[in-house]
Amino acid sequence: MAKIHELASVLADQIAAGEVVERPASVVKELVENAIDAHSTQIDITVEESGLKRISVVDDGDGIPDEDTEMAFKRHATSKITDRKDLFKIKSLGFRGEALPSIASVADVTLTTSTGTVGTLIHNVGGHIVTHTPAASRKGTDVTVKDLFGNVPARLKYLKSPTTELSKITDIVNRIALSYPNIAFSLVHNGRELMRTSGRGDLQQVIAGIYGVQSARKMVAIAGENPDFKVSGYVSLPELTRASRQYISILLNGRYIHNFQLSKALIAGYGSKLMVGRYPIAVLAITMDPLLVDVNVHPTKQEVRISQEPELSQLIEKTIFDRLAQENLIPDGFSEM
Ligand code: ADP
Numbered sequence: 001m002a003k004i005h006e007l008a009s010v011l012a013d014q015i016a017a018g019e020v021v022e023r024p025a026s027v028v029k030e031l032v033e034n035a036i037d038a039h040s041t042q043i044d045i046t047v048e049e050s051g052l053k054r055i056s057v058v059d060d061g062d063g064i065p066d067e068d069t070e071m072a073f074k075r076h077a078t079s080k081i082t083d084r085k086d087l088f089k090i091k092s093l094g095f096r097g098e099a100l101p102s103i104a105s106v107a108d109v110t111l112t113t114s115t116g117t118v119g120t121l122i123h124n125v126g127g128h129i130v131t132h133t134p135a136a137s138r139k140g141t142d143v144t145v146k147d148l149f150g151n152v153p154a155r156l157k158y159l160k161s162p163t164t165e166l167s168k169i170t171d172i173v174n175r176i177a178l179s180y181p182n183i184a185f186s187l188v189h190n191g192r193e194l195m196r197t198s199g200r201g202d203l204q205q206v207i208a209g210i211y212g213v214q215s216a217r218k219m220v221a222i223a224g225e226n227p228d229f230k231v232s233g234y235v236s237l238p239e240l241t242r243a244s245r246q247y248i249s250i251l252l253n254g255r256y257i258h259n260f261q262l263s264k265a266l267i268a269g270y271g272s273k274l275m276v277g278r279y280p281i282a283v284l285a286i287t288m289d290p291l292l293v294d295v296n297v298h299p300t301k302q303e304v305r306i307s308q309e310p311e312l313s314q315l316i317e318k319t320i321f322d323r324l325a326q327e328n329l330i331p332d333g334f335s336e337m
């Protein structure tokens with residue numbers, strides 16, 4: 001008798017969920033990225049009990065046509081890419097078609113969505129659609145996730161304290177807001193507003209909202225380019241530092257990424273101006289041809305492979321070095337009058 005059989009789709013989704021949905025902050029990230037891909041201008045995030053009781057992400061984006069709503073919960077189902085060549089020029093944040101089925105397999109999900117005509121409500125519990133009915137027609141999408149990991153006790157146990165899980169949510173929302181100054185974001189936890197951005201497109205204003213007005217005033221705009229890359233953003237003057245690297249945000253084509261080499265290059269741009277163990281606050285946005293970057297390295301897409309990374313590193317270092325040199329027109333030893 002054959003021993004090998006295909007796994008039931010919900011089970012396969014739960015296995016995938018282990019990688020995509022590590023913690024409440026991952027759910028927030030995936031839902032917000034979907035809202036951004038849907039061209040939203042306003043994204044409101046409401047969280048209860050660090051996301052374990054409820055996470056809602058409400059957007060004013062394109063919405064999902066009724067006939068696509070059930071498909072959205074199928075694994076590897078996406079509207080964002082179609083064939084192989086699309087995979088090499090990804091412009092959207094999502095493309096793997098894994099987030100909704102993964103989240104649904106480990107939670108209770110209600111999706112209310114409309115493209116502006118008649119809306120749809122889908123209730124999916126543990127990966128099974130239990131309701132599909134007409135709903136209000138306000139254009140946009142509301143995804144509400146309840147009882148996260150209720151059916152995966154091992155995952156619940158692995159989570160950190162509610163304070164830590166909440167700080168991970170705040171962190172990811174902040175970085176996404178820094179990546180999209182043109183989108184108005186808000187984050188509310190247990191009824192208390194933790195952050196809000198205006199969506200007016202002013203990055204320095206977003207920085208002020210997140211790191212404080214005093215810090216934003218001590219940051220300077222940077223801009224540099226070479227034939228393959230463009231870098232822009234804000235970096236702190238050497239007088240404004242933090243004890244860890246986590247105040248450095250590197251955004252590649254609108255995606256917040258983890259990249260040690262690039263943050264090292266950013267720090268190198270300060271030369272000897274930083275004290276040992278101190279790091280700048282920085283928001284560094286890189287734009288490049290999507291052909292030169294592989295975002296399909298890890299399910300969370302926060303690790304990417306960049307071709308010509310050394311050239312990009314050089315550009316970053318030089319852009320920051322040159323910009324900070326301009327601030328040093330007054331030789332040491334002169335004090336302000
Ligand atoms: P992916 O983002 O990789 O395509 P997801 O599982 O996150 O996969 O979402 C599946 C599909 O559902 C998306 O391709 C998109 O068409 C649709 N979708 C999900 N969230 C939204 C949203 N907030 N607004 C509009 N469409 C959405």
Ligand code: MG
Binds near residue numbers: 097098100
């Ligand atoms: Mg997605």
